[in-house]
Amino acid sequence: MRIATYNVEWFTNLFDDDGVLLEDDGWSGRQDVTRRDQLESLAIVFTALNADAVLVVEAPDQNGRRSTAQALENFARRYDLRTRKALIGFANDTQQEIALLYDPDVLSVRHDPIGDPTGKKGAGGAPRFDGVFRLDIDQSGTEDLIAFSKPPLEAELTTTSGRVVRLIGVHMKSKAPHGADGPDEIMRLAITNRRKQLAQCIWLRARIDQHLDAGESLIVLGDLNDGPGLDEYEKLFGRSSVEIVMGEDGGKDLHDPHARLAVTRRVGAMPATARFYIHEEQRYLSALLDYVMLSADLAAKGAIWRIWHPFDDPVCYCTEELREALLSASDHFPVSVDLEI
Secondary structure, three states: OEEEEEEOOOHHHHEOOOOOEOOOOOEOOOOOOEHHHHHHHHHHHHHHHOOOEEEEEEEOOOOOOOOHHHHHHHHHHHOOOOOOEEEEOOOOOOOOEEEEEEOOOOEEEEEOOOOOOOOOOOEOOOOOOOOOEEEOOOOOOOOEEEOOOOOOEEEEEEEOOOOEEEEEEEEOOOOOOOOOOOHHHHHHHHHHHHHHHHHHHHHHHHHHHHHHHOOOOEEEEEEOOOOOOOHHHHHHHOOOHHHHHHOOOOOOOOEOHHHHHHHHOOOOOOOOOEEEEEOOOOEEEEEOOEEEEEOHHHHOOOOEEEEOOOOOOHHHHHOHHHHHHHHHHOOEOOEEEEOOO
16 A cells, blocks of 8 residues: 655645636746646646555645535546545645545545544643644743644544554644844744744644554654754754654654654755755755654555655656656655555
8 A cells, every 4th residue: 555645835726716627827836837737747746656545735725615625536536546535634724734635445534533622721631633732832831822723634544454544644834934023033933933833743742642552553644844944943942843753762653764864864865855946046955844654563564665756766757757747746746655554
């Protein structure tokens, strides 16, 4: 079985309010890429990926007028993808949903959020992800109220053989210090936002511990956004998002070789899952942001990870149509893992 994560930049721009594909020459949210070109490129990537389930990060918007599932299922139908059913968890207000596109012939899937709901006052421990988490972030003696702008998707996957696997799809993002006046204010807001992101990761890790303590098979995947420009904050706080989520207890670690490399190697070659153009410097910057982390029992099932990078993966590079599609479809590239389950 192949499970993947794919952050699709401004997927929502490719559909109208009825979920109909906008296959035209209007501009997408991608620089110099039309909506038709991005849709066709995404179709090539999803077809080549041939996954049994794909976590779609930055999936089309869900609101009173738009349906994430309808848009994704229309996309799958138009391009004859076998991942033709879509699941969304808690919707958010960012136009960047977290959804699962899967093959119903291989998996049955249901949204299954864990934890108790909270009021505005929040709760400690591991409340439900659409609630409020109470945590003294800076050890000031006062608990802060933490909420996800993009609540993680919690799903229960059941294979045709009856194997049950828990899945948590995430998009962690530290807000940019918009509206800050001067370098001191920029730094203050950046540190505050970074603290909130790490608190969200502590919340997520508490849920991970619950599943592992119960002996459940678990996949945590998505965009953890420990990327460009955050090294100085890792020095300040001591731990990165990846380290918190992956775990530091050898008995309850999650497994992803790219994540392990990220937290153990500070110099030298590093894998990358995203590529951004820096206008001010007129160059591209690569970053490792996307992961598929597995509980130990799943990792032991002959797990093989792959980053579908247009330049670093030999097959992607040598297959010109796929290489160009990966570059046009998004600023992130898919990450997959093959498992014997």
